[in-house]
Amino acid sequence: MGFFKKLFEHGEPSGExxxxxKKDLKGExxxxxxxxxxNAVTAPELSKVVENELGGVKRLVLDLTDLEYTxxxxxxxxxxxxEVMNRQGNMVLLNPCEAVTxxxxxxxxxxxxxxxxxx
Amino acid sequence: xDDRSVKKLHLxxxxxxxxxxxxxxxxxxxxxxxxxxxxxxxxxAYKMQARSVAGSVGLIADEDRFRDMVSLVxxxxxxxxxxxRDADASMGGEVAYSYDEGEYPSLFKEAQDRIYTETINKxxxxxxxxxxxxxxxxxxxxxxxxxxxxxxxxxxxxQSEIEPPGFWTEIYEExxxxxxxxxxxxxxxxxxxxxxxxxxxxxxxxxxxxxxxxDNAVEEGSAFVxxxxxWKDVHEQTLEYLRHFLIAVVILTLILVGLSQLIxxxxxxxxxxxxxxxxxxxxxxxxxGSDIQKSALPESxxxxxxxxxxxxxxxxxxxxxxxxxxxxxxxxxxEDHLVLLIADVSDKGxxxxxxxxxxxxxxxxxxxxxxxxxxxxxxxxxxxxARNKEQMFVTVWLGVLELSTGILRAAxxxxxxxxxxxxxxxxxxxVDVHGFIAGRxxxxxxxxxEIMLGAGDTLFLFTDGLTEAxxxxxxxxxxxxMLGALNSLPEDTDPETVCLHMESAVRQFSNGAxxxxxxxxxxxxxxxxx
Numbered sequence: 304m305g306f307f308k309k310l311f312e313h314g315e316p317s318g319e320x321x322x323x324x325k326k327d328l329k330g331e332x333x334x335x336x337x338x339x340x341x342n343a344v345t346a347p348e349l350s351k352v353v354e355n356e357l358g359g360v361k362r363l364v365l366d367l368t369d370l371e372y373t374x375x376x377x378x379x380x381x382x383x384x385x386e387v388m389n390r391q392g393n394m395v396l397l398n399p400c401e402a403v404t405x406x407x408x409x410x411x412x413x414x415x416x417x418x419x420x421x422x
Numbered sequence: 423x424d425d426r427s428v429k430k431l432h433l434x435x436x437x438x439x440x441x442x443x444x445x446x447x448x449x450x451x452x453x454x455x456x457x458x459x460x461x462x463x464x465x466x467a468y469k470m471q472a473r474s475v476a477g478s479v480g481l482i483a484d485e486d487r488f489r490d491m492v493s494l495v496x497x498x499x500x501x502x503x504x505x506x507r508d509a510d511a512s513m514g515g516e517v518a519y520s521y522d523e524g525e526y527p528s529l530f531k532e533a534q535d536r537i538y539t540e541t542i543n544k545x546x547x548x549x550x551x552x553x554x555x556x557x558x559x560x561x562x563x564x565x566x567x568x569x570x571x572x573x574x575x576x577x578x579x580x581q582s583e584i585e586p587p588g589f590w591t592e593i594y595e596e597x598x599x600x601x602x603x604x605x606x607x608x609x610x611x612x613x614x615x616x617x618x619x620x621x622x623x624x625x626x627x628x629x630x631x632x633x634x635x636x637d638n639a640v641e642e643g644s645a646f647v648x649x650x651x652x653w654k655d656v657h658e659q660t661l662e663y664l665r666h667f668l669i670a671v672v673i674l675t676l677i678l679v680g681l682s683q684l685i686x687x688x689x690x691x692x693x694x695x696x697x698x699x700x701x702x703x704x705x706x707x708x709x710x711g712s713d714i715q716k717s718a719l720p721e722s723x724x725x726x727x728x729x730x731x732x733x734x735x736x737x738x739x740x741x742x743x744x745x746x747x748x749x750x751x752x753x754x755x756x757e758d759h760l761v762l763l764i765a766d767v768s769d770k771g772x773x774x775x776x777x778x779x780x781x782x783x784x785x786x787x788x789x790x791x792x793x794x795x796x797x798x799x800x801x802x803x804x805x806x807x808a809r810n811k812e813q814m815f816v817t818v819w820l821g822v823l824e825l826s827t828g829i830l831r832a833a834x835x836x837x838x839x840x841x842x843x844x845x846x847x848x849x850x851x852x853v854d855v856h857g858f859i860a861g862r863x864x865x866x867x868x869x870x871x872e873i874m875l876g877a878g879d880t881l882f883l884f885t886d887g888l889t890e891a892x893x894x895x896x897x898x899x900x901x902x903x904m905l906g907a908l909n910s911l912p913e914d915t916d917p918e919t920v921c922l923h924m925e926s927a928v929r930q931f932s933n934g935a936x937x938x939x940x941x942x943x944x945x946x947x948x949x950x951x952x
Contacts, residue, residue: 340896342938343769343770372890372898374886374890374939375766375767375768375769375815375817375886376768376769378768378815378859379768379769379813379814379815382813382815382859382862383813386813408856409817409836409837409838409839409856410817410836410858410859411835411836411856411857411858411859412836412858412859414858415858415863
């Protein structure tokens with residue numbers, strides 16, 4: 304089944320690079336916890352949340368405490384979320400780790416995004 | 423023969439093998455069961471035939487006549503000299519001939535009257551007509567364990583088997599003949615005997631019945647009929663049946679194999695071929711796309727610029743898939759100004775490649791207008807932003823090196839910071855003025871900064887495919903890993919060697935883990951004083 308093998312080879316190296324998304328909607332505030340790694344394979348999961356579930360949300364908190372790493376694909380989704388929330392409320396990033404902060408810094412997104420550290 | 427046709431062949435072969443196995447198994451089972459049924463049915467039929475022949479023997483002559491004939495033979499037998507009668511019957515063969523050959527048979531001449539001869543003739547005729555091999559009437563001598571023949575008739579073919587009246591053959595208490603009674607539906611046996619003439623094994627079915635329904639074996643004066651029927655051509659018939667059956671099985675199997683191949687071809691191989699063709703088309707297009715993308719970038723050859731070729735430049739791009747989102751370039755916009763460009767689109771594969779081509783054209787368009795790099799990036803950002811529905815973005819580092827002076831003016835749109843090694847020093851990350859990623863927001867400002875590059879200085883630019891290269895344990899090479907690998911090189915290493923060394927460092931670090939992101943590097947070295 305070389306055909307299927309080839310299909311899989313086209314995909315990302317899967318392994319343990321998984322992303323867990325926990326959502327908690329309280330009234331107009333949505334609290335999203337991201338655990339794991341965000342890359343081209345896992346970012347679309349968050350992308351679905353951004354596209355479909357932000358209706359009526361006034362404040363979005365992205366808890367990045369346990370997000371180990373984000374690739375540019377992840378940044379793209381965070382930017383998309385930022386744009387949606389910029390129109391209908393605001394968005395906060397909570398406790399990004401050093402690796403994530405570096406990327407946010409590198410890409411200049413640090414200048415636009417509201418980052419809160421509570422520990 | 424490529425891999426796929428081998429697979430296809432295997433599938434066809436396996437299917438054929440399976441059908442052959444199944445048909446061999448089924449036909450063995452069918453032959454076994456069929457033969458059993460055939461033999462059993464034949465046996466049954468011959469038994470019935472033997473029984474009906476045996477049952478009709480009593481009708482050939484009057485009962486009293488038969489009884490007279492039987493008792494006459496019995497009387498002669500019993501009155502015969504005891505040295506003959508009591509002779510050891512076990513010597514040589516079934517019938518003991520331990521008497522003077524002329525004398526004993528002649529004792530029975532008296533019994534062989536006209537009626538006896540007529541009856542024998544009738545029985546011979548019955549044998550011929552009923553296909554029985556032989557018919558004989560006998561009475562038991564329990565004392566000496568014998569069946570003593572009264573009349574022996576046989577079909578013409580079996581006339582040699584005939585025994586004269588008064589001759590006997592042994593029977594034993596365990597034989598069923600011994601207890602044959604009117605309640606018994608008859609005694610049946612089938613046995614095999616070698617034909618004396620042809621030497622072939624012939625199967626017989628035997629039926630023994632009391633001559634008259636009221637007779638009982640243990641009673642005085644009882645007589646019995648034995649009928650032997652040869653299984654005529656039964657082996658021949660079985661073989662013929664098997665031959666026909668096997669031919670039918672072979673034909674059916676061939677039809678099945680042919681059908682399965684057809685089904686395989688039309689229901690599986692056909693669609694599979696389409697999928698494969700489609701896959702090949704996509705692969706061809708991807709490889710064409712990859713070639714087009716590569717041709718949009720400089721070839722990986724070291725180039726020299728400036729008076730006396732004082733500036734050496736080398737760049738390389740290795741996409742993770744066929745096409746990538748990274749790009750780099752370097753080109754002169756006038757005699758003294760060399761544009762240096764490296765960028766990374768926020769995705770991989772075909773979408774990234776398309777976005778990359780668009781971004782590169784916009785950036786090149788403004789970079790060639792002799793604008794400050796910051797200004798060029800600002801305009802390129804707005805241009806890309808206006809045509810970016812998919813919300814992608816690109817990180818860009820754009821620099822313009824003045825070859826005569828070594829002044830590098832650059833701007834950074836969210837790209838990795840450059841790495842610089844000053845002559846005599848180590849590779850270090852140069853913390854530059856950072857702007858926002860390009861293509862996502864309108865009216866972004868990008869500051870132009872200036873770096874003075876002197877003889878012996880090396881500038882190294884890269885994309886995150888380098889620092890975020892992963893090994894099998896999902897650890898990343900990181901900035902430290904990158905700087906460590908860079909600083910292991912001697913100071914006067916040329917740009918090409920730097921890039922090739924870093925490629926092998928990434929390979930070594932990944933330790934077989936697949937490349938997850940495009941890997942792009944651009945290295946510039948001022949080799950001599952102006």
